[in-house]
Amino acid sequence: MRNIVSLFILLIINSFAVAQSSTDNQVQSFVNQQYPSLDTLYKYLHQHPELSSQEEQTALLIANELRSLGFEVQERLGMYNLAGVLKNGEGPTLLIRTDMDALPLEEKTGVPYASTATGTNAAGETVGVMHACGHDIHMTVFLGTARTMVQMKEQWSGTLVMVAQSAEETGFGADALFKANLYDKIPVPDYAIALHDNASLPAGTVGYRAGAFMASVDMVDITVYGEGGHGAAPHTTKDPIVLAAQMINSFQTIVSREINPINPAVVTVGSIHGGTVHNIIPDEVKLQLTVRSYSPQVRNRIIRALKRISQSHAQAARLPEEKYPTVRIRDPQTPATINNTELTNRLTTVFKKMLGEDKVVETPPNMVGEDFSLYGMQDKKVPICMFWLGAVDPQKVKEAEETGTKLPSLHSPFYAPVPEPTIKTGIRAMSAAALELLEK
Numbered sequence: 001m002r003n004i005v006s007l008f009i010l011l012i013i014n015s016f017a018v019a020q021s022s023t024d025n026q027v028q029s030f031v032n033q034q035y036p037s038l039d040t041l042y043k044y045l046h047q048h049p050e051l052s053s054q055e056e057q058t059a060l061l062i063a064n065e066l067r068s069l070g071f072e073v074q075e076r077l078g079m080y081n082l083a084g085v086l087k088n089g090e091g092p093t094l095l096i097r098t099d100m101d102a103l104p105l106e107e108k109t110g111v112p113y114a115s116t117a118t119g120t121n122a123a124g125e126t127v128g129v130m131h132a133c134g135h136d137i138h139m140t141v142f143l144g145t146a147r148t149m150v151q152m153k154e155q156w157s158g159t160l161v162m163v164a165q166s167a168e169e170t171g172f173g174a175d176a177l178f179k180a181n182l183y184d185k186i187p188v189p190d191y192a193i194a195l196h197d198n199a200s201l202p203a204g205t206v207g208y209r210a211g212a213f214m215a216s217v218d219m220v221d222i223t224v225y226g227e228g229g230h231g232a233a234p235h236t237t238k239d240p241i242v243l244a245a246q247m248i249n250s251f252q253t254i255v256s257r258e259i260n261p262i263n264p265a266v267v268t269v270g271s272i273h274g275g276t277v278h279n280i281i282p283d284e285v286k287l288q289l290t291v292r293s294y295s296p297q298v299r300n301r302i303i304r305a306l307k308r309i310s311q312s313h314a315q316a317a318r319l320p321e322e323k324y325p326t327v328r329i330r331d332p333q334t335p336a337t338i339n340n341t342e343l344t345n346r347l348t349t350v351f352k353k354m355l356g357e358d359k360v361v362e363t364p365p366n367m368v369g370e371d372f373s374l375y376g377m378q379d380k381k382v383p384i385c386m387f388w389l390g391a392v393d394p395q396k397v398k399e400a401e402e403t404g405t406k407l408p409s410l411h412s413p414f415y416a417p418v419p420e421p422t423i424k425t426g427i428r429a430m431s432a433a434a435l436e437l438l439e440k
């Protein structure tokens with residue numbers, strides 16, 4: 001009897017594995033058949049990048065394709081954010097998100113389909129524009145997944161929501177989407193998932209991490225005031241350049257002396273502007289900082305320290321109180337991306353079965369940020385999971401490891417993901433995740 005029971009269990013397990021691999025086979029053959037058009041789509045998006053919050057044509061392209069696939073599409077949900085809903089019977093609701101924006105960079109990859117596009121930045125300057133963060137890969141995988149899910153409609157049940165988001169790079173896009181009350185306009189998802197291409201993992205692999213995945217981000221503007229005058233008579237002035245220099249040095253002690261070393265944190269001064277010529281002491285210096293951490297406590301402590309240090313240096317320079325530096329935290333703040341453990345484990349199991357154990361790697365947390373975190377932080381706490389999609393030629397990864405050379409990072413003008421294996425793996429992984437979560 002025991003034997004019969006275990007044989008029966010074995011049969012169930014086997015038939016499950018067979019079902020899963022045959023589903024993946026179907027996905028793969030569909031993706032192979034679709035690939036020529038996906039390749040054209042990817043290269044078109046790559047050559048037509050649009051800056052954050054200006055993604056008008058990109059959004060139109062995505063909205064049109066989702067509509068032609070049978071999704072009910074709502075556009076302009078704050079900026080160019082859009083959402084497509086496909087109801088396919090009873091079951092859970094899954095949200096899949098892509099971002100759409102590119103970066104103000106002139107491409108230097110030398111690939112035949114390199115971008116030569118230009119755009120106008122917020123300051124009104126003409127700048128090169130490039131998909132240097134791979135959001136064109138994300139969009140191609142996103143539409144490839146939408147096509148696959150429509151093709152395989154008989155094999156799942158539930159509601160699929162596809163969200164294409166504006167302005168991820170500036171941190172305004174998801175904020176605008178939720179200020180436009182996304183979750184009142186679509187069925188509230190039971191899960192929200194997304195992927196990001198990865199500039200150090202080989203194509204054909206995915207990376208995952210349950211829990212802490214990406215850091216919180218604050219952009220901080222500090223204006224340092226002084227009393228300007230002749231460069232030859234510093235004693236008649238209060239020099240804001242010297243004051244700013246002292247403040248910047250003291251900021252280096254926040255992470256090193258005030259934060260428990262167990263807690264990750266970053267304070268970077270990324271920009272300093274003041275003065276015009278050699279011999280004039282200006283009366284103002286402007287600093288721009290980025291602050292990263294994983295907990296609100298650490299984040300608040302850093303912000304308090306920035307204010308305290310700024311003020312105390314101004315006081316030491318005998319500036320009157322009304323000329324103390326102003327420390328402004330830009331809105332919106334991007335919270336840390338914390339992947340739901342149960343959801344991440346569920347997806348990781350599916351990925352390992354499909355791609356093989358060695359192609360699914362656990363990655364360490366990272367101090368970059370992502371406004372995808374907001375999808376899990378609304379009134380309903382939707383479980384979220386973002387995973388990495390390897391995008392680099394495996395041979396190049398190997399060479400870099402052997403020689404100790406550095407690969408171009410995301411946001412580098414030299415970053416060029418390898419399209420075919422990256423896009424195909426992305427669609428296989430995203431479709432497998434969707435089919436798992438919307439299982440009949």
Ligand SMILES: [Zn+2]
Nearest residue numbers: 133169410411
């Ligand atoms: Zn980016």
Ligand SMILES: [Zn+2]
Nearest residue numbers: 133135168196
């Ligand atoms: Zn990105």
